[in-house]
Structures are given as C-alpha cells and as structure tokens.
Amino acid sequence: MKIFATNLAKTASSSDIIYDALRDSIISGQIQAGESMRQAHIAELFNVSRIPVREALKRLEAQGLVQSLRYKGYVVSPLSHAEMEEIYEIRANLEPIVIEKSVANMSEETLEEAKDYCDSFSSETEASKWGEWNRLFHETLYRDAERPYHLKLVGEAIDRVDSYLRAQLVLTNGMEVAIGEHHGILEACLQRDGVLAAKRTREHILGSYRVLIDYLGNQSR
Amino acid sequence: MKIFATNLAKTASSSDIIYDALRDSIISGQIQAGESMRQAHIAELFNVSRIPVREALKRLEAQGLVQSLRYKGYVVSPLSHAEMEEIYEIRANLEPIVIEKSVANMSEETLEEAKDYCDSFSSETEASKWGEWNRLFHETLYRDAERPYHLKLVGEAIDRVDSYLRAQLVLTNGMEVAIGEHHGILEACLQRDGVLAAKRTREHILGSYRVLIDYLGNQSR
DNA sequence: ATATTGAATATTGTATACAATCTGCATTAT
DNA sequence: ATAATGCAGATTGTATACAATATTCAATAT
Structure with a gap:
C-alpha cells in the first residue's frame, strides 16, 4: 500500500510560530532596538497564553536578538558599533568558505534561482524590499554548501545586523556598487570558480561594512 | 552615605540556574548524546515546576546542545563527523583572530593566570580533569580580546564538541603534543607577539582535530 | 503464534492562577 | 515647593491544572 502522507508531526507548536513571527518583526525592523515587548500583549495578538510567548522569547534571547532583565521584561537588543564590526568581521571570514x-x-x-533574485534586487525600486532580495540572493548561493553549522552562525549574524539595518534602509548609498558586486559573485559561480566567488564575497561584505560605517558617520553629524 | 551592596536584581532565576546546570551536565559528558531528558524528572531534581525547566531547554535548543521533537521530548544532540569538522574549521578561523x-x-x-592553568593542565594526572584545565587555559588567553560576539560563538562551538569529547576522554593520545603547543602559545603571548600566538593557536586547533579524527578512525575498527 | 486493536499510562504543550517584583502616582513630611 | 513614603496597578516568574499526543501492553482476531 502506498499513501501520500505529509508528516503531521511537523506542524509547528505555538511557541515555534510565535518565535518565527517575532524574529521576522525584529529583523524587518518593525520592532526596533530598545523597544520593550510585553508578554501579555504578544500573547493577546496570537490568542494564546504567555507560556509559549515566553519560550519564544527565551530562544530569541539565546540568539541575542532580545535581552531580558528579571522582572523588567524583554527589549530588542541594541547593536553597538563594536558588535557590528565584529559581526562583519565574522561574516567576512565565514561566508567565503561557505560559498566556495x-x-x-x-x-x-x-x-537559476540566484540569477532571478539578483535581477529582482537590481531592478527593485522600492527600497523597503532591497533587504529581502539581497538576503534571498545570498542565501540561495550558500544553499548547496552542506555546511549547516556555518549557515546557522552566518544566518544569526545576519539576523543581528538586519535587525538594525533594515529599519535604517542603509543600502541606499551603495546600491549601484552592490548590484555590480552581486553580478560579479554570480558570474564567478556560473564559471564554477569557487575561489573567485569566495574572494568577491569577502570583498562584498567588507565593502558593505565600509558603506555602513560611512553612512553612520554622516548620520551622526 | 556609602553602602556596599550587591545587586540583588542579578540573582538568577530558576530558569537560569537550571540552564547552567543542564549545560554543565551535557558538556561534561554526564548526560550523553542521544539521552532523553524528561521534564518532570529534571523539575523534581530542582524542586520546581516544569515551566522553568522548559525555558532552560528552549535556550539549550537554540544553542544546538539539545533537540526537541514535539510531544516526544528533548534529547542531547548527537554530533556527526561532518558537524565536528565544521566546528573545528570555524574555531580554526575565529580563535586566532580572538587571541591576536x-x-x-x-x-x-x-x-599569570594562563600560566597557572597551563601548568595545571601539564601536570594533571587525572584524565577527567584535562578538559576543564584545557578550557580554562584557552578562555583565559581570550579574555582580554574585547570581542564578545566572537567569544560567544567560539564558546558555543566548544560546548558542542565538549559534549562529545569529554565523555570520550579523547585527548589521551595527544597530551604530550598538546602540552607542548600550549607552552608555545603561552610563550608567544608572553613575548606580546599576537601574530605568532594566532598562528600557533590555529595550528593547535587543526592539530587537535587531526588527533581526534585519528582516534575516531581507530575507534571504528 | 503473530499481528492488530484499543484502552491505560506517560509525557509533552498550553491555559489559568497565583506569587514576586517593579513602576507610577498620590499623599505626607520637611 | 520639593523630596520621601507608601499604596495600587502593572508586569514578570512560577506552580498547578488540564489538554493533546505518544507509548505500552493486554485483549482480541486471524
């Protein structure tokens, strides 16, 4: 007998659903750094008790996206310049390995898919969507790496900066440059030149960081 | 008025205490890969309800030390050879940066403190304590790096392999070599030669990995 | 004897209830 | 008027109770 069955056991728990939703809200900038997240409020939004909300928050805390103070509550983690520098340094070291x-x-x-995302990024006019296309492009290029642990770390590092960047729409300055670099990386992949793709990925990350620092410098004036 | 007061607000919650204890038990090998962890049992051990236990488990899950299957429970994560290789690759890339x-x-x-731990490691005769001295030695050398995000990632990566290694007492083979390498790293630090310390740290990590692979190869015969 | 079914038990997931702590405002004292 | 005090409400942390699902094992059918 053959039956086409989907794995029912994989239906997500309330806690999982809430975790995903909160993470999305944070990395998309809808909840910004410093904002406090009251448990009862979140529970009400999802029509559940505070228990699964708290478990979702604990996972976000372990990931570093939120911070908790006992009896005071959870807030979205702020991101210092020093930590941002660390994250870009880590990305610049790990992502080239992954893409190679x-x-x-x-x-x-x-x-094919990466090419599509690359094009979407290039032709997107609405700034609020750049972050998403950008992320999909890179994620796709990393997909076949078979390096799950690397990808987990890289993903969390990107989450961390996204929580800050997307809200700021920082990329505006470097768009033309980023488009060019994306095509360069994609080209290297099409030529099956992993070493070149790695080199260009590293430069792309370090370049993004420079753009960001420049932006933040102008910002504070 | 001056009063010497300790910050009472920092007293840990049940959830925090249980998280620490479970993490310790896992990385020290007292709970081994594949072992299931029943919530009611853990709750009983600490004389608390299952709520803080579950929150501790969620954090361990986010860190990758345990895995959960809905309605089936939590087990200590197994560690594949592929993941172990990834972790050593990451450590070999990040730890040299940190020590530099x-x-x-x-x-x-x-x-001074690093020197003490180095000596303790060298002269320790009880194999069960090697892992702890080893860890304290390296942690001490990384302490002044001011790279908290790097240290978080490195710490979690080490937790992950420790959960597997300590139970196996793998280091036996490479003890003499490890002692020599530790002295080499310490020497570089004493000379304030960060680049050399970084180079030796990288070699130390890659060397440990080779010893481990060799051990596992012999093991499976 | 073996396989199948189903009820009893065990375990996890979540809601509700309560305890501990914080926060803000009104009251009081200076 | 200003600062200190204390109470009321709000918020988090945890215990208890119950619901959803899995597992075990005895009873039954083949």
Whole structure:
C-alpha cells in the first residue's frame, strides 16, 4: 500500500510560530532596538497564553536578538558599533568558505534561482524590499554548501545586523556598487570558480561594512 | 552615605540556574548524546515546576546542545563527523583572530593566570580533569580580546564538541603534543607577539582535530 | 503464534492562577 | 515647593491544572 502522507508531526507548536513571527518583526525592523515587548500583549495578538510567548522569547534571547532583565521584561537588543564590526568581521571570514564549498556542488536550479533574485534586487525600486532580495540572493548561493553549522552562525549574524539595518534602509548609498558586486559573485559561480566567488564575497561584505560605517558617520553629524 | 551592596536584581532565576546546570551536565559528558531528558524528572531534581525547566531547554535548543521533537521530548544532540569538522574549521578561523586581539591588550594578571592553568593542565594526572584545565587555559588567553560576539560563538562551538569529547576522554593520545603547543602559545603571548600566538593557536586547533579524527578512525575498527 | 486493536499510562504543550517584583502616582513630611 | 513614603496597578516568574499526543501492553482476531 502506498499513501501520500505529509508528516503531521511537523506542524509547528505555538511557541515555534510565535518565535518565527517575532524574529521576522525584529529583523524587518518593525520592532526596533530598545523597544520593550510585553508578554501579555504578544500573547493577546496570537490568542494564546504567555507560556509559549515566553519560550519564544527565551530562544530569541539565546540568539541575542532580545535581552531580558528579571522582572523588567524583554527589549530588542541594541547593536553597538563594536558588535557590528565584529559581526562583519565574522561574516567576512565565514561566508567565503561557505560559498566556495557551495560552488563545488552547485546545481543548475540554484544558479537559476540566484540569477532571478539578483535581477529582482537590481531592478527593485522600492527600497523597503532591497533587504529581502539581497538576503534571498545570498542565501540561495550558500544553499548547496552542506555546511549547516556555518549557515546557522552566518544566518544569526545576519539576523543581528538586519535587525538594525533594515529599519535604517542603509543600502541606499551603495546600491549601484552592490548590484555590480552581486553580478560579479554570480558570474564567478556560473564559471564554477569557487575561489573567485569566495574572494568577491569577502570583498562584498567588507565593502558593505565600509558603506555602513560611512553612512553612520554622516548620520551622526 | 556609602553602602556596599550587591545587586540583588542579578540573582538568577530558576530558569537560569537550571540552564547552567543542564549545560554543565551535557558538556561534561554526564548526560550523553542521544539521552532523553524528561521534564518532570529534571523539575523534581530542582524542586520546581516544569515551566522553568522548559525555558532552560528552549535556550539549550537554540544553542544546538539539545533537540526537541514535539510531544516526544528533548534529547542531547548527537554530533556527526561532518558537524565536528565544521566546528573545528570555524574555531580554526575565529580563535586566532580572538587571541591576536587579546594579546594586544593582555594584562599581567591574565598572563599569570594562563600560566597557572597551563601548568595545571601539564601536570594533571587525572584524565577527567584535562578538559576543564584545557578550557580554562584557552578562555583565559581570550579574555582580554574585547570581542564578545566572537567569544560567544567560539564558546558555543566548544560546548558542542565538549559534549562529545569529554565523555570520550579523547585527548589521551595527544597530551604530550598538546602540552607542548600550549607552552608555545603561552610563550608567544608572553613575548606580546599576537601574530605568532594566532598562528600557533590555529595550528593547535587543526592539530587537535587531526588527533581526534585519528582516534575516531581507530575507534571504528 | 503473530499481528492488530484499543484502552491505560506517560509525557509533552498550553491555559489559568497565583506569587514576586517593579513602576507610577498620590499623599505626607520637611 | 520639593523630596520621601507608601499604596495600587502593572508586569514578570512560577506552580498547578488540564489538554493533546505518544507509548505500552493486554485483549482480541486471524
């Protein structure tokens, strides 16, 4: 007997759903750094008790996206310049490794999809969507790396800066440059040149960081 | 008026205490990979309800030390060879950066303390304590790095392998080598040569990985 | 004897209730 | 008027109770 069955056990728990939603809200900038998140309020939004809300918050805390003070509550973590520098340094060290491994066994479908996201990013006029296309482009290029631990760390590092960046729409300055760099990375992947893709990825990350620092410098004046 | 007061607000919550205890039990190998952790049992051990236990488990899950299956419970995460390789690769990339920064502003006290831990490790005869001395030695050398995000990632990566290694007492083979390498790293720090310390740290990590792979290869025969 | 079914038990997930702590405002004292 | 005090409400932390799901094992059917 053959039955096409979906794995019912995979239906998410309330806690999982709330975790995803809160994470989304934070990295998209809808909840900004410093904002406090009252448990009863969140529970009400989802029509659940505070228990699953608290469990979601504990996971976000472990990831560093929120901070808790006993009996005072949870707030979205602020992001210092020092920590931002650390994160870009880590990304610049880990992501080239990931893309090099990924290129080694990158499928045609992955390349196609990455090309689509690259184009979407290039032609997107609405600034609020740049972050999402950008992220999808890079995530796709890393997909075939078979380096889950690297991807977990990189993903969390990106979450951390996204929580700050998306709200600021920082990319405006560097858009033309970023588009060019994306095409360069994609080109290297199409040529199956992992080393070149790695090199360009590193430069892309360090370049983004410079743009960001420049932006923040002008901002504070 | 001056009063010497400790910050009472910092007393840990039940959830925090249980998180620490469970993490300790896992990385020391007292709870091994695959073992299931029943919430009611843990709650009973600490004389609390299951609520703070669950919150501690959620944090451990976010860190990757345990895995949960809905309605089936939590088990200590197994560690595949592939993931172990990833973790050593990450450590080999991040820890040299950390120690180089640390050496740049390393205090005399730190050097003294590191020297003590180095000696303790060298002269320890009880294999069960090697892991702890080893960890304290390296943690001390990283202390002055002012790179909290790097240290968080490195710490979690080490937690992950410790959960597997300490139970196995793998280091036996490489003890003499490890002692030599520790002295080499310490020496570089004493000379305030961050670049050399970084180089030796990287070699130390890659060397440990080779010893481990060798051990696991013999093991499976 | 083996496989299947279903009820009893165990375990996890969540809601509700209560305790501990914080916060803000009104009251009082100076 | 200003600062200190204390009470009321709000918010978090945890215990208890119940619901949802899994597991075990005895009873039954083949």
